[in-house]
Amino acid sequence: MKEILNKIKENFNKLKENESIKKFFKFPLIIVPSFICVILIVLSFLFYQLTEKKYYDEIVEIKSGDRILPILTKLYPEKKDYFRGYLKIKSGGKKIKAGYYQLKGNYSVIGLVNLLEEGRDKMFSVTIQEGLTVNEVIDKLEKDKRIDREKFITELKNVDFPYPTPNGNFEGYFYPDTYFIPENSNEKTIIKAFLNEFLEKFPPEKYPNKEDFYNKLILASIIEREAVKKEEKPIISSVFHNRLKIDMALASDATVNYLYNYTKRKMYYKDLEVDSPYNTYKYKGLPPGPIGNPDKLSIDAAFNPANTPYYFFVASGGGAHHFTETYEEHLQFQRENLMNGDKK
Missing domain, CATH: 3.30.1490.480 (Endolytic murein transglycosylase)
Structure with a gap:
């Protein structure tokens, strides 16, 4: 047995001296570390690509x-x-x-x-269309289960705001836009998103006369509801400015329809009998507050009316209006076009 072991040992030593065998044993010692190094470089590159910001x-x-x-x-x-x-x-x-x-x-x-x-970082979206009222916005949020109505109204009343909010009325200040708000936001956060957007568009420091601004906001809300075509907004504004200058009733259907939550597709004489300061057929001057949330074009039109002699306008089809200087011209246009529009 001892002789066999010695023979194996002797043969093994001879193999070790063989150059080919030496190279064979050295080969893995070179390739394996190199292969591992390449793998590490590739993995490092992939990691960098996946984590680069x-x-x-x-x-x-x-x-x-x-x-x-x-x-x-x-x-x-x-x-x-x-x-x-x-x-x-x-x-x-x-x-x-x-x-x-x-x-x-x-x-x-x-x-x-x-x-x-x-x-x-998931958000939900809410769109406030031009002219939508605060109550309609609340309805939408409540329907989508984003708010508790009573909590929302309570939070709104407690907001410290730089513009007039008579009796806690924030009508006109929910700026029309599409908002993206973090999921599970509370009522206070949602209100803040709406009002901050308004303040960004109309910085308080730019409008030192807050009462004048509020009056323009009221007028803008009427323009928003009366105008269909944006290019007519300054002209419609001029009609109302002209009427206010001579203490003439604004006679806007939109202000009366506000009392009916805009459910009237057409106003009838009986609808105009409602006794309210928002009824601008019965009461001269501006209503006590905005009748919806106007966009920037309407607010700009309220501040910068077109220079026109017009005191009347009536729908002429396709969302457009026909403007006239006298009531006689106004009636004549209606007769000639077989239109029964209400007086403006």
Whole structure:
């Protein structure tokens, strides 16, 4: 047995002296570390590409059923292949939640995908159309289960605001726009979003005479409801300015319809009998407050009316109006065009 072991040892020593065998044993010692080094370099490169951050300040909408890769590629075009690879690891993007997201800050490929899967920074949208009333906005928010009506009204009454809000009336100050608000925001946060937008558009320091501004806001809200075509807003404004100058009733259907929550598609004489300071057929001057939320074009028109001699206007079709200087001309136009529009 001892002899066999010695023979094996002797043969093994001979093999070690063989140059070919030496190279064979050295080969892995060179290749394996090199291979590992290459792997580490590739992994480091991939990690850098997946974690490199880019600054965003935008709202992203993801609809149910949307293909995720095109949306992510649009955000970060140079990372398309890395998004594709990472999405394969992350269930193909199937876990990404639909909705609006506010991206504000630095995000990487991994960060963006994880954020969308977790639903972080998710927003909801609410659109305030031009002329909508505060009550209609509240109705919309309540219907979408975003607010508690009573809490919202209570919070609104407690707001410290630089412009006049007689008896806690914030009509006119919910600026028309589409708002993106963080999910699960409370009533105070939602109110703040609306009012801050108004203050950005109309900084208080720019309008030192707050009462005059409020009067213009009231007039703007009437212009908003009366005008269909934006180019007519300064002209309609001029009609009301001209009437106010001579202490003539504004006689606006819109101010009366406000009392009916804008449920009247056509105003009849019996509707104009309602006794209210908002009835500008019965009461001269401006109503006590805005009749909706006007946009900037209407407010600008209230401040800068066109220079016209007009005191009357009537619908002429297609959303346009016909303007006249005298009541006789006003009636004549109606007769000639077989229109039974109400006097303005």
